Amino acid sequence: MSGTGKSTVLRVLAAKGYATVDTDTDEWCEWVTDDRGHRDWVWRPQAINKLLDEHEDLFVAGCKSNQGEFYPRFDKVVLLRARAEVMLQRIEERGDNPYGKSAEERALVLEHLQVVEPLLRASADHEIDTSGPLDDVVDRLEQLAGY
Template structure:
């Protein structure tokens, strides 16, 4: 089974993937140069998108157990038919901003510009993700509960 774990910055995608990996699942956090690249979008703006060849290879090559893939990229819709489920992680804006301010493993969300962009994406991108999600999980719950709910998707 292949499950996409998506959501805005600060929802806990990386944290829950670490917990799922600790539980023995195969996980891939796509927020790295290995899985993503900068391109220029149709409006001439920079966009951090999945490296399609690598994501195709990852998904086609997964044959056993459950694969949890985390990411929130404009290009992920191209791969939706290759996932068995899409889990949207969500939390209130104040929680996301607090988490980003406190985290030490990711610098994103520290500047006023990035924080404003997160709020904009919460209003414009999250509804699009919600419309295509199999399940939405409120990540104000304990991490173990979020991981349990994701494992339940796998059956």
């Protein structure tokens, strides 16, 4: 979910020496047209499978409609979540990602919070509220990973 702090958390984990991959790029994702004719940016199965084949200990971040297909390959699936106002503030303040700056995209973020987040919650092994201190979120992820 956009604005939950995935990229920020990955940057901190990487700075601590952990292997991390933010899949929100063209390297890992591609645009497809679903059965209803809607465009969807999904994980590239071949690229994600290769990534997971090559790395045993890895923090992966992403939020794609086809990610559940890969859940059996992960030790743990963690939902990072934040309150709507926190997500929107982060999106507004970030300078490294243009997504969410328009009124239409912000409305879509709020829609995803209502529609997509419950689906993610139902399939996650753990949930972390990222509204608090960043160090607490990173510490919790390290604990979940057994570090």
